[in-house]
């Protein structure tokens with residue numbers, strides 16, 4: 001449910017009813033023949049502002065505004081047979097953004113890791129699940145980037161979308177790499193590193209050098225969860241808070257507030273993709289793969305859009321703080 005403008009009875013509202021049908025609030029359509037006499041400029045102004053704010057996630061024209069990249073049609077790293085597969089499938093989204101998809105043969109969680117390069121620093125979001133040779137795979141990728149950019153070194157920050165075990169397993173081995181700084185996966189360390197003074201309501205920025213990231217605190221799935229918005233590509237990284245799969249909710253109230261903050265934050269911004277950390281959904285609507293599945297030959301694409309965020313927010317608002325299990329076409333809300 002999304003109301004734009006004041007919601008008092010008879011006020012100027014434009015939005016959707018709970019059932020999803022478009023509705024116009026009272027007062028929008030006036031058939032009063034004396035309208036000129038009754039004309040009041042303020043409601044019109046509100047209507048104009050409401051119409052403007054309805055331009056969610058827009059650009060002034062196609063092909064404008066963000067640096068583009070590509071995602072694979074499907075991820076092929078987990079089978080059908082284990083043995084020959086590498087531990088990670090690495091997708092070059094563009095020359096300064098790489099997506100690592102961990103193989104289900106290494107760990108059934110099959111998480112995604114994201115490597116972003118700026119002019120001064122690189123950021124790795126998450127370090128994966130189970131036991132892998134992440135340090136080697138990461139160093140190979142960083143060395144290739146350095147060579148391509150005629151550079152000798154770049155400092156790398158390894159931070160986390162949140163502190164669950166399937167996103168931090170590579171931390172220890174990365175600490176052995178001299179160019180890596182690992183942010184400890186706990187709320188106090190995340191607050192200190194990124195400079196939060198008002199967790200979780202404040203949005204802070206972190207600059208990789210000519211590449212500004214917005215860091216949004218989104219506790220609810222887990223207390224130290226963050227989302228990262230990359231202004232360069234328009235990608236919003238949402239960790240385990242929104243992805244095509246089971247959205248486990250630890251703290252329902254915090255989760256709902258966090259999703260609302262993501263909606264508010266992305267209002268008026270370009271959102272090219274929402275990229276989370278897992279795929280558990282099949283391409284078949286409302287169908288997911290059971291926990292522990294290694295090979296998912298018909299899995300949903302990784303990328304979601306802002307419409308999914310609005311759908312999630314709409315559902316949570318309808319639940320009014322009492323989060324219940326509810327399946328949607330591309331994800332399921334799943335209180336723990």
Ligand SMILES: [Zn+2]
Pocket residue numbers: 162164221222240
């Ligand atoms: Zn998690």
Ligand SMILES: [Zn+2]
Pocket residue numbers: 109111164166167240277278
């Ligand atoms: Zn996870």
